[in-house]
Amino acid sequence: MSITATPAWQALTAHAAKMRPRHLSDLFAADRDRFARFSVDADGLLFDYSKQLIDSETVALLAALADAADVRGWARRMFAGEAINRSENRAALHIALRHREESLLMHAGGEDVMPKIRATQARMRHFCDSVRGGGLRGYSGEPIRAVVNIGIGGSDLGPRMATVALDAYAHPGLNVHYVSNLDAADLAPRLERLDPRTTLFIVTSKTFTTLETLCNARSARDWLLAAAGDAGDAAMARQFVAVTANPAEALLFGIAADRLFEFWDWVGGRFSLWSAVGLPLALAIGMDAFEAMLAGAHAMDNHFRDAPTERNVPLLMALIGIWNINFLAAQSLSISPYSQSLRYLPDYLQQLDMESNGKALRPDGLPVGASTAPVLWGGAGSNTQHAYFQMLHQGGTLIPSDFIAFVESDFPLPGHHEKLLANCFAQAEALAFGNDHADPLRTCPGNQPSSMILLQRLDPYNLGRLLAAYEHKVCAQAAIWGINPFDQWGVELGKKLAARLLPAVEEADRTIETDSSTAGLLRWYHQHKA
Ligand code: F6P
Numbered sequence: 001m002s003i004t005a006t007p008a009w010q011a012l013t014a015h016a017a018k019m020r021p022r023h024l025s026d027l028f029a030a031d032r033d034r035f036a037r038f039s040v041d042a043d044g045l046l047f048d049y050s051k052q053l054i055d056s057e058t059v060a061l062l063a064a065l066a067d068a069a070d071v072r073g074w075a076r077r078m079f080a081g082e083a084i085n086r087s088e089n090r091a092a093l094h095i096a097l098r099h100r101e102e103s104l105l106m107h108a109g110g111e112d113v114m115p116k117i118r119a120t121q122a123r124m125r126h127f128c129d130s131v132r133g134g135g136l137r138g139y140s141g142e143p144i145r146a147v148v149n150i151g152i153g154g155s156d157l158g159p160r161m162a163t164v165a166l167d168a169y170a171h172p173g174l175n176v177h178y179v180s181n182l183d184a185a186d187l188a189p190r191l192e193r194l195d196p197r198t199t200l201f202i203v204t205s206k207t208f209t210t211l212e213t214l215c216n217a218r219s220a221r222d223w224l225l226a227a228a229g230d231a232g233d234a235a236m237a238r239q240f241v242a243v244t245a246n247p248a249e250a251l252l253f254g255i256a257a258d259r260l261f262e263f264w265d266w267v268g269g270r271f272s273l274w275s276a277v278g279l280p281l282a283l284a285i286g287m288d289a290f291e292a293m294l295a296g297a298h299a300m301d302n303h304f305r306d307a308p309t310e311r312n313v314p315l316l317m318a319l320i321g322i323w324n325i326n327f328l329a330a331q332s333l334s335i336s337p338y339s340q341s342l343r344y345l346p347d348y349l350q351q352l353d354m355e356s357n358g359k360a361l362r363p364d365g366l367p368v369g370a371s372t373a374p375v376l377w378g379g380a381g382s383n384t385q386h387a388y389f390q391m392l393h394q395g396g397t398l399i400p401s402d403f404i405a406f407v408e409s410d411f412p413l414p415g416h417h418e419k420l421l422a423n424c425f426a427q428a429e430a431l432a433f434g435n436d437h438a439d440p441l442r443t444c445p446g447n448q449p450s451s452m453i454l455l456q457r458l459d460p461y462n463l464g465r466l467l468a469a470y471e472h473k474v475c476a477q478a479a480i481w482g483i484n485p486f487d488q489w490g491v492e493l494g495k496k497l498a499a500r501l502l503p504a505v506e507e508a509d510r511t512i513e514t515d516s517s518t519a520g521l522l523r524w525y526h527q528h529k530a
Helices: 009-020 023-029 056-068 071-079 114-132 157-165 185-191 213-241 247-253 276-285 286-305 313-328 344-357 389-394 417-433 461-479 489-506 516-528
Strands: 039-042 045-048 146-150 174-181 199-204 238-246 258-262 333-338 375-378 401-406 450-455
Touching: 009 056, 023 375, 023 417, 039 313, 045 313, 045 461, 056 313, 056 417, 056 461, 071 286, 071 344, 114 157, 114 276, 114 286, 146 213, 146 276, 157 174, 157 247, 157 276, 157 313, 157 344, 174 276, 185 258, 199 213, 199 276, 213 238, 213 247, 238 247, 238 276, 238 461, 258 276, 276 286, 286 313, 286 461, 313 461, 333 344, 344 375, 344 461, 389 417, 401 417, 417 450, 450 461, 489 516
Parallel strands: 146 174, 146 199, 199 238, 238 258, 333 375, 333 401, 401 450
Antiparallel strands: 039 045, 045 450
């Protein structure tokens, strides 16, 4: 049965009719303890959801919805390694990658996966220590000074975001670059500035068949071999690494066996940062810091598993999102980290949320019958105040926001951080309560909901907690909508059409049967091609 047919859903529909006319100003005026009532301090992670358009009855009805969807049972099955990814008949056991207790086993398909996870982590540590300590030498005997990760989607967004986020912890003598785009403007300028003698390439691809990644990897290999000349074999053996679930393809590409780092089919691409996909991050910050990030994520796993609904941060994030999307008709979610180091967080969360839950059908092929993933977007505050906040304040469209901020600055300068925090808190206040102004053009109506996540500092442990909270939020929402967050069949069509069009782009006289727009585009392109 679709969740929309349940009494819990219908009770929320009725409740929404009552809540929609309310204003946050009135809700705060009516309850002096609103902040205390609608905030959770989870071991130094403050989650303040008091500026959401809810009351105690809303929270109770949302908790009942989570029970009706058996979110906890769904989570138990995921944690137990069941084939919860139904369309691919796979487990989704990314939590095993950050599992810290030796005692508990983690099974996928009946196999305890912990030994191979530990073995891979040991190899990652040894490799990182060698590169960071100057032990690993390139074909000319020079130490490695630059790393280029070549990957896209989940093989890029997580490590890229985390490497930037944790720049304060980075090795000063090792520059880690990320190349993802098929557009050569991503790779070419990088190669122009790099020294082939001291550059290490990591080809990250779960399938090792992704067009963009293989095109970039081949160009990088050509560049390295052209520079290495007779030392080409040494260059490939030392300076190319693969992170993949398809080692056979990586070996065929020319990756040396001892430069292969595996991850497995029960690790979804957008949930893979915690695996060897995090190798470029571990090279940047060191394996100790990488494992601290794992520990933070593990702590959030335990919190999600054990905390009661009213104190369960990821579950509350999920339920508030469902309330805003399905009962207040919000269509997007703005992510606003007041942290320049977290500027790539919206990009990462876009894939995590929209590629996981951007679906209208359940695994049985029946429609969910309600909206699912929000259009997720955002940027780093305070920049965003000078970009799109005008629309949030006076655009008239309901756009919930997630604010994220830290008590301590990761790059302190006198007089900066206090101003940043004042602006962060002020924006949430202005969005919630607006103002009364004689001039309608200067009036901000307020009533824009937001949540605030506050942490002590942006360190590996807290980044791990934050990201795991969003992972569990996305999965809990999928459990309620009854969709599979771990497959992505929608991205296959475009790839197939591109392969069909490529010959007609490469050769003017190659005509193919297509629509008049595509045919017109191809014609115009060849007419203007130099
Ligand atoms: O976007 C589709 C997708 O399959 C993502 O799910 C994945 O993270 C990305 O492409 C890259 O895939 P791979 O890691 O296999 O190269």
